[in-house]
Amino acid sequence: MADVQIASLKKVGVPSTYVLPSAAEFVLKCVNADFDGSGAAGTYLPCVTLVSDSGHVIARAVDQNVSVGAGGDAEVSWFRGVRRRAGAAAIPDCALLGSANGDTTLTIPLTAAVPRDGLLYYVFCAATIGNDTDNNSADTAVVDSGGHGPWATTAGLGFPPKPVIGLTRQRDGAPGPATTAIVGAGCRACAAGDLGIGATITVTFGSLFPLLFHTAGLAIWQRAFFEGIQNNGSVRYGEGDSHPDFGASLTELSWDADYGPGIEHADKDALMITAMGAYPPVSGFVPFNGTKIGEIASGSVSIAAACAEVPVGDVPDMGGTWPAGAQFLMGNFQLSWPRVYS
16 A cells, blocks of 8 residues: 555644544654744754553654754654764864973873874974083984884985974073073874874983983874975975074064064965973963964973964964963974875
8 A cells, every 4th residue: 555644734732642543554654743943942852752542652753962942943854764963073183192201311101092194293392401502402313112113303304305393492591590492393104093092202312411401292193194385385494483582572482573474374285283392381372373282381391282274375373372481482383284084
């Protein structure tokens, strides 16, 4: 027998009841109803309830996650297999995986696993506190507990150009112990899960005065390929800013203020990562562009990192602000090739 539609076209209050005639038999395939919510004082859930001839509820079809706002109308259908489609989860551009303090050896334990294929950074600030002539101090080697690589560092960029943040140094001539400090990073291509919780990234630094050397670092995953994006015609390294050498403020780094507006721009759509260090450590960094991914200010220096989407031709200010002043500030950035479909 062909399907027969049962229609009740009257406007009635809820709950609206349809009584099946005693001589009828049917298999319920679907129900559609129009709801006039003009009298609803609060949100409501559209529902179909099946009641047996004995007055007992035998089925109730309602989605607790699909509500209609107060005063709202709705046309709702119920049928076998219907379910709310889960929304696609947004994939972040960057994620903090771990942080640590160290000396000439900085070991960062991961508190989160590498979530997807992409780019894995270590971002650091390092200071020689008590001697400002340690001008060659830098990261010299890096390994991770999974034995992955190769890692690209400022000293071994390789080609095609990799998205490494170049070193930015600031020497201290102000009151207090003579100090020199740097901000920098290294990176490698990564695959989902190639390092898990408890894995480590260990960075070794060279220093003329290892007993005076202090480091702070972050491990950051970025949804990008292992390739830098050109800005102003080339993949730049060492396009950093520092205070007091290049600006007077010790609560703000601003490329626009220190070098002029629009000094950098992406030649293609890019993801930007920034590294911002302070000595003595200051927490609470707020970036001008993008979102702060992580920060550690528990040691002798602080490091904060932010991530931002930079469409082609945009001219972001890579800096940001701290809520309190430091003796000096250092910052740098890099642009990478975003992963769109993975």
